[in-house]
Amino acid sequence: MISLNFKASLDFLGAPVYNAFLERSLKAFDTLVSGSGAGNDFLGWLNLPSDMLNSSILAEIEEVKERWYKMGVDTVVSIGIGGSYLGAAAAIKALSPSFHKEGTPEEPEVLFAGNNLSEDYLYELLEYIKEKNVGVVVISKSGTTTEPAVTFRILKSYMEQRYGLERAKELIVAITDARKGALKGLSEKMGYKTFVIPDNVGGRFSVLTPVGLLPIALAGFDIKRMLEGAADMQRACAIREADNGAIQYAAVRNALYSCGKKIEILANYNPKLQLFGEWWKQLYGESEGKEGKGIFPAAVSNTTDLHSMGQFIQQAERNLMEVVLNVREAEHTVTIESSKDDSDGLNYLAGRRVEEVNANAFEGTLMAHVDGLVPNTVIEIDHLDEYSLGELFYFFEFACGVSGYLLGVNPFDQPGVEFYKKNMFKLLGKPGYQK
Numbered sequence: 190m191i192s193l194n195f196k197a198s199l200d201f202l203g204a205p206v207y208n209a210f211l212e213r214s215l216k217a218f219d220t221l222v223s224g225s226g227a228g229n230d231f232l233g234w235l236n237l238p239s240d241m242l243n244s245s246i247l248a249e250i251e252e253v254k255e256r257w258y259k260m261g262v263d264t265v266v267s268i269g270i271g272g273s274y275l276g277a278a279a280a281i282k283a284l285s286p287s288f289h290k291e292g293t294p295e296e297p298e299v300l301f302a303g304n305n306l307s308e309d310y311l312y313e314l315l316e317y318i319k320e321k322n323v324g325v326v327v328i329s330k331s332g333t334t335t336e337p338a339v340t341f342r343i344l345k346s347y348m349e350q351r352y353g354l355e356r357a358k359e360l361i362v363a364i365t366d367a368r369k370g371a372l373k374g375l376s377e378k379m380g381y382k383t384f385v386i387p388d389n390v391g392g393r394f395s396v397l398t399p400v401g402l403l404p405i406a407l408a409g410f411d412i413k414r415m416l417e418g419a420a421d422m423q424r425a426c427a428i429r430e431a432d433n434g435a436i437q438y439a440a441v442r443n444a445l446y447s448c449g450k451k452i453e454i455l456a457n458y459n460p461k462l463q464l465f466g467e468w469w470k471q472l473y474g475e476s477e478g479k480e481g482k483g484i485f486p487a488a489v490s491n492t493t494d495l496h497s498m499g500q501f502i503q504q505a506e507r508n509l510m511e512v513v514l515n516v517r518e519a520e521h522t523v524t525i526e527s528s529k530d531d532s533d534g535l536n537y538l539a540g541r542r543v544e545e546v547n548a549n550a551f552e553g554t555l556m557a558h559v560d561g562l563v564p565n566t567v568i569e570i571d572h573l574d575e576y577s578l579g580e581l582f583y584f585f586e587f588a589c590g591v592s593g594y595l596l597g598v599n600p601f602d603q604p605g606v607e608f609y610k611k612n613m614f615k616l617l618g619k620p621g622y623q624k
């Protein structure tokens with residue numbers, strides 16, 4: 190189980206302030222689990238882990254995996270943006286070796302596209318996959334988002350020219366709404382294998398649907414184990430108690446926000462968690478940043494960013510709080526050797542593991558930040574594996590629902606995202622957008 194320590198934040202806030210927010214957090218919990226709040230038609234994610242473990246979807250995902258294995262697919266291009274890509278990208282980065290490994294049919298390389306509109310990115314992707322055996326997963330709940338739609342139009346044509354219409358059909362899988370959207374119509378017309386994103390699950394809460402699970406499984410990771418971690422967290426989060434970590438985290442961050450801590454930084458001490466920070470930023474940013482309210486979510490990867498953002502965090506305007514995601518055990522061992530002449534002065538570290546140095550950097554930074562009035566919450570997992578990631582995904586989603594209601598917003602809509610689209614469509618001359 191993940192552990193949560195918010196002592197430093199409690200010391201900063203004082204018990205009366207924390208307890209007042211804890212009461213509000215418990216009420217927000219009631220709103221969430223009773224389904225009585227705004228956006229209550231988007232609560233399907235609450236039971237997703239247990240629902241998915243009992244559904245036929247895992248078997249369907251396995252079938253795609255088997256079929257593509259037999260077809261020799263060694264490279265998967267997963268097309269999607271926002272909630273339709275960040276969860277899978279975060280999990281695959283967290284679970285993969287740090288250095289590039291050639292994809293094989295046993296463990297294909299998963300590449301992401303449709304998450305930007307850079308022509309160079311797309312050109313270089315098409316160049317890269319020329320020598321690969323390619324499968325394409327296209328993901329869009331609305332089925333109309335411009336970035337993945339443009340990318341898929343290009344990839345679809347590439348696949349058809351390269352493999353022929355019939356084989357291309359076998360090498361494309363779509364994940365979209367059950368009824369609506371251009372991608373739904375196109376998939377039906379073409380006869381693609383399709384997975385459905387449930388109506389009541391929004392994009393940024395969809396990592397535990399096929400949106401996240403299919404690319405993660407294709408990359409060779411154990412999605413059942415991930416769902417088991419999430420299901421255990423689902424049970425833990427459902428308990429209405431003052432020591433429910435999700436309720437506590439929602440209370441702490443809102444209490445700190447009320448004291449002027451307007452920015453929350455998710456810090457990690459393992460570069461494999463860098464994209465987890467991106468997933469977390471989208472979850473909290475899109476869920477809470479509205480109606481002139483919201484904590485700005487930022488992320489850093491330490492110790493790398495102690496040498497870029499460390500100065501700012503330590504001494505800039507005191508409007509920062511921190512949540513530190515720490516992995517207790519490294520998977521591998523690298524020990525610092527003794528040197529005869531000690532010319533680099535590091536013999537005081539001889540015989541110690543690099544992870545021990547990292548752990549001390551983590552402790553030392555926490556102390557410095559507390560002294561610098563950056564209160565923190567530490568969330569720890571023992572190992573970076575599928576089970577822990579499942580726990581973390583569900584924990585942060587649940588806490589986000591509670592926190593959004595505590596803040597007084599609808600955490601499940603994103604009306605602000607439409608504004609840039611209208612301007613872009615007008616500039617591009619899309620029919621119906623000229624005026």
Ligand code: PA5
Nearest residue numbers: 271272273329330331334392393
């Ligand atoms: O959380 C959300 O709803 C958004 O981030 C969407 O996931 C994102 O805009 C992509 O939308 P779609 O899946 O409809 O293409």
